Amino acid sequence: MTKDSNYAKTSKALPSGDGKKKWTTLVHNGVTFPPSYKPHGIKILYKGKPVSLSPEQEEVATMFAVMRETEYYNKPKFRENFWNDWGRLLGKNHVIQNLDDCDFTPIYDWNLKQKEEKKGSKEQKSKQGEKYMWAIVDGVKEKVGNFKIEPPALFRGRGEHPKIGKLKRRIHPCDITLNIGEDAPIPECPIPGERWKDIKHDNTVTWLAIWNDPINKRYKYVSLSASSSQKGQRDKEKYEKARKLKDYIDSIRATYTKNFTAKDVSKRQIAVATYLIDKLALRAGNEKDDDEAETVGCCTLKVENVECIPPNKLKFDFLGKDSIRYVNTIEVEPPVYKAIGQFRAGKSNSDDLFDELDTSKLNAHLKELMPDLTAKVFRTFNASITLDVMLRQETRDGDVDQKVVVYEQANKEVAIICNHQRSVPKSHGAQIGRLAGKIEQLREGLKELKTNLERARKGKAPLEGADGKKTRNITPEAWEKKIAQQMKKTEKLEGDMKSKEEFKTVSLGTSKMNYLDPRITVSWCKRHEVPIQKMFSKTLLEKFTWAMDVEPDFRF
Numbered sequence: 001m002t003k004d005s006n007y008a009k010t011s012k013a014l015p016s017g018d019g020k021k022k023w024t025t026l027v028h029n030g031v032t033f034p035p036s037y038k039p040h041g042i043k044i045l046y047k048g049k050p051v052s053l054s055p056e057q058e059e060v061a062t063m064f065a066v067m068r069e070t071e072y073y074n075k076p077k078f079r080e081n082f083w084n085d086w087g088r089l090l091g092k093n094h095v096i097q098n099l100d101d102c103d104f105t106p107i108y109d110w111n112l113k114q115k116e117e118k119k120g121s122k123e124q125k126s127k128q129g130e131k132y133m134w135a136i137v138d139g140v141k142e143k144v145g146n147f148k149i150e151p152p153a154l155f156r157g158r159g160e161h162p163k164i165g166k167l168k169r170r171i172h173p174c175d176i177t178l179n180i181g182e183d184a185p186i187p188e189c190p191i192p193g194e195r196w197k198d199i200k201h202d203n204t205v206t207w208l209a210i211w212n213d214p215i216n217k218r219y220k221y222v223s224l225s226a227s228s229s230q231k232g233q234r235d236k237e238k239y240e241k242a243r244k245l246k247d248y249i250d251s252i253r254a255t256y257t258k259n260f261t262a263k264d265v266s267k268r269q270i271a272v273a274t275y276l277i278d279k280l281a282l283r284a285g286n287e288k289d290d291d292e293a294e295t296v297g298c299c300t301l302k303v304e305n306v307e308c309i310p311p312n313k314l315k316f317d318f319l320g321k322d323s324i325r326y327v328n329t330i331e332v333e334p335p336v337y338k339a340i341g342q343f344r345a346g347k348s349n350s351d352d353l354f355d356e357l358d359t360s361k362l363n364a365h366l367k368e369l370m371p372d373l374t375a376k377v378f379r380t381f382n383a384s385i386t387l388d389v390m391l392r393q394e395t396r397d398g399d400v401d402q403k404v405v406v407y408e409q410a411n412k413e414v415a416i417i418c419n420h421q422r423s424v425p426k427s428h429g430a431q432i433g434r435l436a437g438k439i440e441q442l443r444e445g446l447k448e449l450k451t452n453l454e455r456a457r458k459g460k461a462p463l464e465g466a467d468g469k470k471t472r473n474i475t476p477e478a479w480e481k482k483i484a485q486q487m488k489k490t491e492k493l494e495g496d497m498k499s500k501e502e503f504k505t506v507s508l509g510t511s512k513m514n515y516l517d518p519r520i521t522v523s524w525c526k527r528h529e530v531p532i533q534k535m536f537s538k539t540l541l542e543k544f545t546w547a548m549d550v551e552p553d554f555r556f
Contacts, residue, residue, distance in 0.1 A: 031176060031209050031222055032132055033190055034151035042110045045103035046096050060086050060167060063154045065104035066111045072156060072164060081165030082154055135208060135224065143225040144208065149176075155215045158322035168215050173197070175211045206230065227542035236546055239517040241372060242380035243556055248370040249381070253278065255369065260335035266356040270365050272339050273298050273354055277375050280330065281382045281417050283321060284359045284375035295319045298375070299359050304349035312337040326419050383414045383515035388556040391524045401492055403530050408499060411508050411516075418515060420507040428504050435497040442490040449486055453479035512536070518544035523554035 037059045043050040044061055053061055064073075064082055072078045083099040090096055132147045152170040155163055173189045177198040180186070189195055197211075209222035224231055245252075252274070259271035276282055277298050285297020296305060296318045305318040314337065315329040332340075343353050359375070366373040390410035414420075425431075452462040456476045512521070518540070525532045536544065 065107035078165035085167040142228045145225040161323040232546040245381045269354045269357045301353040384517040420510040518547040519550040526552040
């Protein structure tokens, strides 16, 4: 606790650190807050008539209006939750009594004009945030991650989250706890008249600022950026732990296979759960509060989430992390199928499938099999080993673009294993349309080139080009070269369009960011002479600088 009596004690216990981080000095400039709301005075229409709103009512109405072109706007749950929160602000006696009779077009049109006027201000905002971007940790200047506090907004979530549309309230300095060195000056509070919630000097944790998310009631953090040396070291340790699992996996699999038929129900449930986590890369799952999304993992599966299909198939159907639906039917070992049937027997659909098991029990058992092993390590292991094996099996020759396709196919398999899904991007249709148009142009050009080749072989002058001018008289060999170049361009665009269609609902970036040992990718690029920039974005290149000096023959 700071000596400054202006800071109140924290009302809730903060999460403990891992004990590894040992900074001696930390100086940073706190966090930035969005500007306070300035009313615009634009009225909405209710049953065709303009209605005035208070600044607070107008602010929330604007949040809804600007989302008119998004997929959320017409989702029943989004509209229901928005109306519940906005309705409370309006009050029971307000002239607006239901959402369906509201027309937010005036605010929507006003916002479009504001967007046009604000173009070009991005560079100015970047300069204003420069002083918040850096921290001095043990005398080393390190970049800070996202230091901006989210503005109030309507919660979007992912998948079918039950809270989409709810109002995320404004975060104030009094919600924020800062973590700085004991000798570091306390950053000035950026909002006059307000103060920080608390100041900590904890060198066993890695966060620089912390506050409670108003929707999901979980902590949010400001930490050092992914490119910092400390984050890099933690990443390397994570992948080394997963790599170490390779030495234990055979004995672990032998153990859980033996316990499929154990007399002790608890042992049997641990064995089957470990099998599913290993085979399907399922998350372990944690207990949820009543007001949280009904997402589940392996340990929290309900009877209704797993269907037995004779003779030995299981169909899984549940909401996973971020409310992304997981649907998968797989063939399992007969003893696993039998055990699942036994766990389901005599229970209702809403009962726990693994009623003798929770995440803490499972992880305690895993630590007995390998030091520091948790369910999460299996996910990293299976993702990385899958990529490594697939890239070793693939020996296709070709140019860089063809090799990139090989890599992305392997990455896609990992994303499918880990259930890394995304909604179809808004721009997907337009991108496919543009590619189809370019391919059609190239095909038409190819027909013309082939005609000119035939004319050249017969000693005739070439046809006029698309620009109305005659192509100069060239040899058949030159026309053949042009045709080969045109065919290569066409094949590349056809491949691009096929990949875009295949990957439209698969999130390839999540695996690269969190589950694939970057050394596998770097070594593959070195072996096949593929520029690493083709595989990693600028952000990933900064995040994985520690992996760049790996040898070409690295194996996970």
